[in-house]
Amino acid sequence: MITITDLEKYYATEEVRTIALNKLSFKVNEGEFVAIMGPSGCGKSTLLNILGLLDDPDGGSFVFNGIEVAGFNERKRADLRKHNIGFVFQSFNLIDELTVLENVELPLIYTGVKPAERKARVDAVLEKMQIMHRRKHFPQQLSGGQQQRVAVARAVVNNPKLILADEPTGNLDSSNGNEVMDLLTELNEAGTTIIMVTHSEHDAKYSHRIIRMLDGQKVTENVLSEYVSSK
């Protein structure tokens, strides 16, 4: 599903040019659950932004679903993104001024889904995440675990092929964290590809494969459980 080859990304300030990704290459198959680990500043977040089509690489190739997307402009990236990718963040990134329901509904609005269908799909996903009863609440009225469930609901409401999770349990206690990891596993088992950045060895164990990074490069790759493509 994803093939990156010799991917490069630099950050330039006035004096120094920092290499964030240094000719990074790997492949992720459809239906896989991949964890990316590494110390702070190793380029994990940069990688995730490029994979999430939020940022453009400075070099190398990025093939998403058989299409070369490196060099796509903002509009093309946004179109591809909103139909195919869901995001889960460490700090949830819910919009405070909108209710749970409105937060979850947003991706559907931006992909042009009709109101009636939107309602059905939001209800279904809230039901599935067991937060239906809080749908009229505002994010700040919810616990961290609940907020992250809303964020997951928002990430999957569009039935994306890929979910990118950035430290999804970083702000949660262990029981809430486990719940979220269970949710992601369920989604993965239902066929969604997941790429997760994490510091937590515990969380990483939920994945099929761990890619470890240092200084913008892949250092090791451990296969935890053999993933067999359903196709």
Next chain:
Amino acid sequence: MLKNKFYATISIIGLTIGFTVGVLILIWIQDELSYDNFIEDSGQIYRVNINGKMGDNTFYAGYTPPPAGAALVDNFPEVESYTRIYRPNAGVIESKTAEGQHLFNETDIYAVDPNFLELLTYPLAKGDPKTCLQSANSIVITPQIAKKYFGNTDPMGQILYYGKDKQPLKVTGLLKDLTNLPATVKFDMLMPVQNFGDVTYFNWSWVWLNMATYVKLTSQTTEDPKTLTNLESKFPDMLKTQAASAFERIGQPYKQFLKNGNYWNIHLQPLTDIHLHSGEIVSAISDQGDIQNIYIFGLIAFSIIVLACVNFTNLATAQASRRSKEIGIRKVLGSPRSQLIKQFLTEAFLYTIISAVFAVLLVALILPLFNSLSGKTIPFHSIFSNGIWLILLGLTLLTAFLAGIYPAFYLTSFKPVNILKNSITSKKNGLLRNGLVVFQFVIAIVLVISTIIVFTQLRYTQQRDLGYDKENILVINNGEKLDAGVESFREEIAAIPQVEDATSSTGIFTKGSFGDFYVPQTTETDNMVAKDISLGSYLVDDHFISTLNLKIEQGREFDARFNDSLSVIINEAAAKQIGWENPIGQKIRYPGGNMEYYTVIGVVKDFNLESLHSSILPFALFSKSSQSYDTGVSFITLKYKTDNPKELIATIEKEWKNYQQDVPFEYSFLDDDLNAAYKTDLQQASLFGIFTALSIFVACLGLFGLVAFTAQQRTKEIGIRKILGARVTEIIKLLSMDFLRLVILAMLVASPIAWLAMNQWLQDFAYRINIPWWAFLVAGIAALGIALITVSFQAIKAAIANPVKSLRTE
């Protein structure tokens, strides 16, 4: 402060504009209010006005019959003294110096009683106010006139020659420069009134209204309003005895005159009220403004200052949650509330004082422009006199206090725990902020609608059909100086190929007319005396109607084949007022002349003599051959067809020199003269327009700052939305709609206010437009457009920002 450079700049620009406009309007108002205050004992000096009704005509004028002043002093001990002023027709003044002869036609010569400068203490640079006008052969001049005729030589004791007879006048007084003096009566030269035969001739008349009379009352009288009222109540009885013979003489026995429902009342008006409180009282001698303008501009100044202040408060409050963390930390660290409030107020004071200093500099910079726009000559130093600087200081402190106190108390009232937990969103004071935005735009939109309507009305008045041709019409003054040569001069002019037609007349549009009372009668033997009618009139030759292209509706024009010396052409308004359905052949009697009868030979379509402020009045054209009266002036008016009027004028001037070398050739274009009547209107409209533009600018500054703030506050939200697939256009729409909704609300509030205000304003015009619906539409679109540009600048910036970065700021 440095950290918030952006907000600091916006706040200071807004306040600076607010203060600048405030100061400019304040010194303008100050100037308007100070008229005639320089005159000593101005509180004891009153102008004698007359309020009369004759037939269907009522009037209120700042004119008095010549004997009124003396009669008041003779009859009432409360009246200490009087002085009179009369404005004669223009006259030629000549000087002979070593450098040669200087000869000019002067329009601002005033004829006054010898005690004029004692009572109305215009400042003299040289000469004695008690004696300088005592001798008939004396003249008092301004420094400008002295320079014009004598160069740098001392003018005192020099001789000026006046008029056709070259009467020698000795300069006995030199006035100080009157340019910056706020005076209702301004002049270039003063001459003793005894030189003017028309005044002495009418010394008996209680109906000849061409002079202004000022009286000085005793201090006891003016101290007690009751004494004053009591004094005025005795005037009618005095008139019964004093005016009786004069009314008898014009064929209107005074008792009968009163019985018929007419009146003739004398009133006293305080000198210092003349400039602003004259209302309907007409005068061509005094410069009379309108107190309403003071209110209007005062209101505008106040609005703009409030706008700027609101902006300042708004921006400060908008930063509330931005700075709430800082305050939370300070509070946690133990800073007492009072100290925090002090910090906020200090900041506000700093901003306002900087703005006030900028404003003073800006005023110095644009005062010349403001003067030329407002028709004033206010010097810069007036800002430091008359307490204006005190008002500015007060305004500065008040603004600082108001703009500082709200955010200060608002921000410091937060509980530090809540702030640090970030549970305070700016939504809580959103209502106030939004209210303030709406308020600003209401003011701005009201001003925009008003400006559009004001300019539409002015264009309408300037383009309206006046009832005659005003294009390509040249008016030559001083025709009377040609004496009997005027007709042959006219013929010479008419013979020039580029001249289509030429006429001579005793009056021409915008330059005044003769007015008197006439008695309409069906036949000479008809004793059913109809109501008197007041008619303005010109004496004209046979070419008047054709030259100016007046439309004859009934009958004929004056014609050389007839003897028209007892004929009259009236306008439709006159026929209507008299009530004649078929005026041709009817007669009017002229008691003011020799009781002669004039037969109506034609009716001319109504035309406007002056600006469209005044409505069409009953008017008549008499033939020059009637010699019905003598105004002492004459004009030659011609219609030309040439692309090079300069050349034509040169030709005519040459011809003029052949006839009259002692009088300068003076001319004007009729359309220029007509436009001059709208000069004040245009000045005010331009000022209005400028203040409107400024208020919009200030409102937009506020909006700009607020949007920037909101966009910044919603950075995270925008980032999230973009990650979820929102397009740039969707983000811009999201950010703009909130504000545009406010602007639309402001439009809804502003429209009825503007409608009411403008409806009121239009009442002043005799010919007015219907308030155009499109003014509201244009103002609305303009406000929305300007707001959209302001908003979208920030919105686009926020929308195209990289969402990854906006989330990283978390």
